[in-house]
Amino acid sequence: MVQTNIITLKAVNKIFSEDENANQVLSGVNLKIPTGSVFGIIGYSGAGKSTLIRCINGLETPTSGTIHYQDTVVNQLNEKELINLRGQISMIFQQFNLMPQRTIAQNVALPIKYKHLDKQVVNDKVDKLLDLVGLKDKKDDYPSSLSGGQKQRVAIARALINDPKVLLCDEATSALDPETTDSILSILKELNTKLKITVVIVTHEMKVIEQVCDQIAVLDNGKIVEQGDVYDVFAHPSQPITKRFVDTTTNLKIDKAMYDAWRLPSNSLLVRVTYNNENTIDPVISNVARKFNVDISILLADIKLIQNKLIGGLIISIEGYEDDIKNAYEDFIHNDGVLVEVIDDVE
Ligand SMILES: Nc1ncnc2c1ncn2[C@@H]1O[C@H](COP(=O)(O)OP(=O)(O)OP(=O)(O)O)[C@@H](O)[C@H]1O
Structure with a gap:
């Protein structure tokens, strides 16, 4: 079977002009994200992970280089086209970003609020998605009454309302305890296997990569320094930074x-x-x-x-x-x- 790439980054550079020292945050990033994969991007704080993932759905624009989503060049789209694109490439965040004054059901339906769809159609879809993330009984509650893990489940349901092909996850489990992290990672894996959604996970935790990813790219100071199949990278990390990440997952350290x-x-x-x-x-x-x-x-x-x-x-x-x-x-x-x-x- 020929493997296709749903997202391709070519020679992507990003410099924030308002940065005092005009820091180059991304340098010559080339990346191919295979269709249907769970793709992990790992790096330390400040490596440029959020900037990279935000370039993929046009929340940031690269200073140079191109980002392809299938046949579309993301960084050539206008604002209206970008809004449509974000239905296809949706995103969840570390801090969930729910609207506190709206119910869970209203939060999930928010991305399609202005599409003026039939109320029953919207309700059925919201019910289906809340069922998928195990929160059907919470639909009339408000975010403040939910735990962090439950809030992230709502955010996942909201991210699925437009039937996306890609789900971007920016440190989606970093604010959660280990058990809740496991349950969110299981949901992400399930979305990948059952709904065939390509999942891109940005994280600083190698355990997250180990648990769910098929492919990994290591970002160091704005550059991709290593990438490949997760098993191969765990087995033969070629860069010192990768080895350090792999070491965090083993129990073979001696003091x-x-x-x-x-x-x-x-x-x-x-x-x-x-x-x-x-x-x-x-x-x-x-x-x-x-x-x-x-x-x-x-x-x-x-x-x-x-x-x-x-x-x-x-x-x-x-x-x-x-x-x-x-x-x-x-x-x-x-x-x-x-x-x-x-x-x-x-x-
Ligand atoms: N809008 C912005 N304007 C100026 N500089 C920015 C902006 N966004 C990010 N940066 C800078 O880009 C660098 C990388 O930030 P980014 O958030 O992409 O890294 P990260 O790897 O996701 O780190 P963290 O895990 O701490 O969020 C940092 O030095 C940051 O200060």
Whole structure:
């Protein structure tokens, strides 16, 4: 099947002229967002994520470069055409942006208020969308009576009122606790699989990417420094910034207190083993231990499933005679899909 891209950015630059130092916020951004994907854009605060995502639906205009939505060049549209476009490319925000003086149902219907559609048609659609996000019984309530997670569900229902093809999510879960974040991410994934909506997620949290995205782009200081399939990027992060983001999701960090508590004997080698194929590590460990007559203890383990493939690692200690340890270590290194590093600087 030929993969199409619903959104393409070509050489996009953005300089805010009112910026005191005329900061270049986006520099030469090239991005292809495949139709039907859940696409994550990650970066630290100030990297330009919001600016980038706002360029996609014309809330910001790039200083140069082009943004294509299917066959449309977004940055050549006039204000009226942009309003229509935002029905196709809708958006949710960190702070939900609900109207406090309107009911939940009125908030959801707001984007089509001025279309003067049949009241019953609007009501039915609002009911259907509130049902989809699990809030049908709240339709006559006001936003102030809802939790953050419920408010974001209302915002999602509102974003769907025009049957969009793309949903842009700007730090949509950053104000929510971990459990509520999970429930919102599940809804986003469901919209993607059931309604075939392309979802673009801007976040500073690698866990969000890990949970729902198929593709990732890493934005650093206005530049895309790495992009690709989420599993591949987790397995082989090529840039230091990407590695730092990946590290935030693993449980393989050691501090001095932990190291001291292990009380490892002097004839031991502390090793981090990460693997990135679909085989489990266990046979490799027992094989090496048998073959070289060393003892291997598993001190920490972290295994997860990304895009239905296993990825993870272990911290192990290898104990025995010096030559045996050396041979065992060499043997580990030569296993396909296994990355082995000696840990010798615990702080
Ligand atoms: N309207 C604007 N006028 C001037 N400068 C702006 C404007 N919007 C954003 N910036 C600047 O652009 C840079 C990137 O901001 P942006 O909000 O896109 O980053 P971000 O990665 O989304 O960060 P955060 O996660 O903190 O929101 C910042 O230095 C910011 O001050």
